[in-house]
Amino acid sequence: MRLLCHRILLLSIVALVWQPAVARTDVTPVGLTCEYAVNPLGLDTPRPRLSWQLQSSERGQRQSAYQVRVASRPALLQAGTGDLWDSGVVRSAQSVHVEYAGxxxxxHQQCFWQVRVWDRRGQPSSWSQPATWTMGILTPQEWRAQWITYTPPPDPGTLPSRLVAALTLNGCRWIWFPEGDPRTDTAPGVRYFRCRFNLPAGMKPQAARALFTADDQFVLYVNGQRAGASDGKGFAWQRAQEIEVAALLVPGQNVLAVAVTNSAPSPAGLAGKLVxxxxxGELFTVITDGTWRCSDREVEGWQQPGFADDAWVPAHDTGAMGIAPWHGVRSPRAADWGQDRPGPLLRKAFRVRQPVKRATVYVCGLGYYELRLNGRKVGDRVLDPPFTRYDRRCLYTTYDVTAQVRRGENALGVVLGNGWYNQHAREEWDFDRAAWRDRxxxxxxxxxxxxxxxxxTLVSDRTWRGAAGPIRRDGIRNGELYDARRQVPGWDRPGFDDRAWARVAAVKPPQSSEAGERPATPTPPAPQLPAGAPPASGG
Structure with a gap:
């Protein structure tokens, strides 16, 4: 009996001695985030930042070290392997913005990660529950998609589509007589500008338009004939004038001549083009730039083709369209897609030849969009994408649609609205005159x-189809008109007959004259909406 008691006592002592060596702290890493988001999709930063919180029932606990491991597959994490990165034990209290260094x-890469920490006594925690992040499209070259837009079938007698597309002031330069600083303060008076050009031999114009604006007012002459002018109202430079000039052009040498009036000491300039x-053959274009000649004195016959302007001086090139103080100037063609235009429906049917392991869609719809797949809305975002300077950056959103794509026939559908991108109402911030405004x-x-x-891979391109939808008008300031009589049943499902729908047009990305073609950037994480939030309407 005594021997048995001694053995029990010995085992108890061994258990007490051994327990601290294997005991783990009750500190638990929770709330794992990557770049501020829980399990984010579509990251474009090459070294994402990882964060976590500590949970403990003991007051005053703190982290004395951490270890992060990142794997390409969940099974590797379960096996204790971080094939992408294993930080090892890092003696640090940092738990926010730990930069990936693997x-x-x-x-498109998926990453699975977890973390464990050591408490203030140096005891390790268990590994956290795994979290994930997914990379977006990291280089412009990997964007195979084209920007597309719905173009309604033209009415008889409308201008050729190529000419209409060229009727913007993008690429034009603001010019003025070389005096002072035209962007800040210029003496009042009239300045005179000329540009001679030759129409190629044998060219027969089908149509020709001039698009001009000036601060304050202008009068345009083509080959000595008055062709058009500003509207004579205040701030006329905000409203470029489109002028028909085909009947005034002749084979060979032609001249554009413009008289510009600056009515008070103020900024002054001229910008425009002939298309x-x-x-x-190809479009023939003349734009305002430093090759124009100018004078501050009116001379008889200055509007005529035969006038000798050798004594006139080269115009001062003030800068590209979009510079201050004028910023963007909206052309009349920007109103081609006014808030009274129906919201477009775009669709594309496609076939999947095998079972799908993972399906990811990256989408940017301007101004707002609603994405649908096989008859169901994708995601829970509304009023997407957020506002940006669209000529500098557009935001795209990434969705995991694995559960919605099926083997066989599928269909993508998108509803588009104007949003902030094509804002119509006059307002303090001049969004109605933004250089990026477009359909x-x-x-x-x-x-x-x-x-x-x-x-x-399936991308937006010219093979998509488009039609007018039941949203008959939409404006960010003026609301939306929805006509349920014009609903199109089944338009976002496989098997819908879209042969009567129009082919979409491929267009340039949103840009001003100073902006190049930039890829879209991932949309930052959105806050969670409460249950019962209104559905996206595209406007």
Whole structure:
């Protein structure tokens, strides 16, 4: 009996001695985030920042060290392997913005990660529950999608589409007589400008338009004939004038002559272009730039083609369209897609040849969009994308649509609205005159990882179809008119007959004359909306 008691006592002592060596702290890492978001999709930063919170029942606990591991597959984490990155034990209390420092990440790559910490006594916690992040499209070259827009069938007698597309002031330069600083303060008076050009031999204009604006007022002459002028109202430079000039052009040498009046000491400038659509061949364009000649004195016959302007001086090139103080100037064609235009419906049917392992869609619809797949809305975002300077940056959103894509026939549908991108109402911030304003447009890239490891891609391009939808008008300030009689049943489902729908047009990305073609950037995470929030309407 005594021997048994001694053995029990010995085992108790061993248990007490051994327990601290294997005991784990009750500190638990929770609330894992990557770049401020929980399990984010579509990151474009090459070294994402990882954060976590500490949970403990003991007051005054703190972190004395951490270890992060990142794997390409969940099974590797379960096996205790971080094939992308294992930080090892890092003696640090940092738990916010720990920068990923592992293998280089690729576009579309999924990453699975977890963390464990050591408490103030140096005891380790258990590993956290795994979290994930997914990379977006990291380089412009990987964007295979085109910006597309719905173009209604033209009415008889309308201008050729190529000419209409060219009737913007993008690419034009503000010019003025070389005196003072035209952007701040210029003496009042009239300045005179000329540009001689030759229409190529044999060119027969099908149509020709001049698009001009001036601060304050202008009168345009073509080959000595008055062609048009500003509207004579205040702030006339805000409203570029489109003028028909085809009947005034002649084969060979022609001249554009413009008289510009600056009515008071103030900024002054002239900007515009001539666009000629020949019966065959490419557009012929003349823009304002430093090759124009100018004078501060009116001389008899200065509007005529034969006038000798050798004594006139080259115009001062003030800067590109979009510079201060004028910023963007809206052309009359910007009103071609006014708030009274129906919201476009765009669709694309496609077939998936194998079971889908993962499906990811990247989408930017301007100004607002609602994405639908096989008859159901994708995601829970509304009023997307957020406002940006659209000529500098457009935001795209990434969705995991694996559960919605099926083997066989599928269909994508998108509703577009004006949003802030095509804002109509006059307001203090001049969004109605923004250089980027244009009709709604779409950029979409769907990537399917199939069961055999192959990749199937579907992008927005000219093969999509478009039609007018039941949203008959929409404006960010003026609300929306929805006509349920014009609903199109089944338009966002496979099997819908869209042969009567129009082909979409491929267009340039949103830009001003100073902005190049920039890829879209991932949309930052959105706050969670309460249950019962209104559905997106595209306007």
């Amino acid at each position: 293998r280089p990440l690729r576009s 000629v659509q020949p019966e065959a 709604p447009k779409l950029l979409l890239h769907l990537r399917l990882e199939l069961a055999d490891g192959s990749i199937q």
